C-alpha cells in the first residue's frame with residue numbers, strides 16, 4: 001500500500017461515517033522503517049510521524065528536520081521517566097501517559113520549560129498484564145490527576161489485544177473519553193483504522209500499510 005491509498009481510504013471512511021476530515025490526523029508510524037522509505041513519504045508532503053522509542057527518534061529525525069519544514073513527531077510507545085526530558089524536547093504529543101509518576105515528571109518539566117507536549121492517557125482496554133496503560137477501572141481517577149497537574153490533555157489512546165475484535169475496545173475508549181469530556185481518541189492502526197474512524201478516532205496510527213512491513217532482523 002502507500003500513503004495515497006491510505007489517504008483515500010481515510011477519506012472514504014470519514015465520508016461514510018459523517019466525520020469531518022479535518023478532525024482526523026493521520027500519524028505515519030515510521031518506527032523501524034529504513035530512512036529511504038521515510039524520506040519518500042516526506043517527499044510526498046506528509047508531515048506527521050509516530051515513533052515508539054525516544055532514542056530512535058533522536059537518532060534520525062534531526063537530519064530530516066533540517067531537510068523538511070513542519071515535521072510533527074508523536075511518541076506512541078512507552079515512556080520511561082528517565083527519558084521524559086529528551087521526549088519533551090522532540091515530540092509535540094505523547095500518547096502514552098499511563099501512570100502518576102510519569103504525569104508528575106511531565107508536569108515538572110512543563111513548569112520548568114514553560115511549555116509541554118500535548119498528552120493522551122493510554123488505557124489498557126484489554127486489561128492485558130504485559131501491556132502498558134491505565135486500567136479502565138482506574139481511568140477516571142487518573143484522568144482527574146493529569147488534569148489537576150495542568151498537563152494539556154487531549155484525549156485517550158488504546159492498543160486493542162491482537163486476538164480480539166478491535167471495535168469493542170474502540171467503543172470502550174470512546175465511552176471513557178465521553179464521560180470525562182475528552183474529544184481526542186488515538187486509536188486504529190493499519191488493520192483497523194476504518195473501524196476506529198467509525199467510532200470517533202481523531203488520531204489514527206498507521207505504519208506498515210504506508211511504509212511496508214517492518215523488518216526487525
Ligand SMILES: *Cc1c(COP(=O)(O)O)cnc(C)c1O
Pocket residue numbers: 029031052076077159189190191205206207208209
Ligand atoms: C507500531 C505501532 C503502530 C502501527 O502499527 P501498524 O500495524 O504497522 O499500522 C500503531 N500504534 C502503536 C502504539 C504502535 O506501536
